Amino acid sequence: MRSFFRFIKNLLLLSLLAFGVWSYQNNPDIHTATNDSVAVLKQKIGQFITTGNLQLPQAGDTHTQSPNKTQFSSSESVTKTSNRRWPNATAKVYLNIQNNPVLRSASIDAMNAWNRTGAFNFVQTDNKSAAQIIIGVVDDSDTSAAGETSTTYNPVTGHLLRAKVNLNRYYLQNRWYGYNQNRIINTAEHELGHAIGLDHNNGVSVMYPKGSVYTIQPGDIKAVQKLYKEK
Ligand SMILES: [Zn+2]
Structure with a gap:
């Protein structure tokens, strides 16, 4: 029965x-x-x-940090910031997205959203080799991640050297997973958060690890301001 x-x-x-x-x-x-x-x-x-069962999937994201080139996966964290940061509260971004207007404009909207906070300034560049952060698109069903960010940093200074953000169109542009434009932008804001040194936060935060339901919150802005305060 x-x-x-x-x-x-x-x-x-x-x-x-x-x-x-x-x-x-x-x-x-x-x-x-x-x-x-x-x-x-x-x-x-x-x-x-x-x-006889239907499993509804939930996409999260992965975030790896590596000192110089050696890769390792960081575990989930409730801490708001890592001690990794760019030397200044600004970074040059290259959008490696040519044929995907939805994800391209979501990336630009996410950069603008962070820029409006005044806590960090993303500057778009057309020079890929001069970019500190590169945003690209993948189509990957082998991961549960809707977005991925990997960073390299200098272990002596703690300063970030490079960051690579990948938006996974397999989830973000697939009706089954229910991402609307706002949640796609939230995903890009979240990945950019990792790219400037934020970790996951299980409270109400753009860095909430699953679902991309929150945009940038006051607590996220404070965390970035604190991380980039001159030492
Ligand atoms: Zn994340």
Whole structure:
């Protein structure tokens, strides 16, 4: 009897999904992600048939920091800032996004949002080799991350040397995962937060590790101001 109800519940979920894809395919503004949605739906139907269960995915992000070139993964942290920072509260950013206007404009909006706080200033550059931060796009279903940031820093000074931000279009531009424009911008703000030395914060913060539901909060601005106060 219980499994019967689960079957009905999943059947309902599936019909909701099919509707989502249908409305998607009929909306010309966002049809670029349609193929992804169909692929995910097929995958989910397969999962449903074999296991009788539907698992709704949740995308988070990963953040790795490395002293110079050696890579290691940092664990989840509730600390607001690392001690890594750029020498000054400004960094040159190269947007390595040519064919994705949605993620390109979200990146620019995220930089502007940080710039409006007055705590940090991102300056866009066309010179890739002069850039301190590079923002790019990946299409990666093998990770659960909607965004990824890796940084290198000088272990003696604690100063950041380079940061690489990747926005994962597999999640961000896939209707199944429910990212609207605001959440895409929040994701870019979050990754830029890592790129300037912020760690995760499990409270109400743009650095909340999952879901990209918060934009930059007063506490985030204070954390950046504190990190970049002249020592
Ligand atoms: Zn993160």
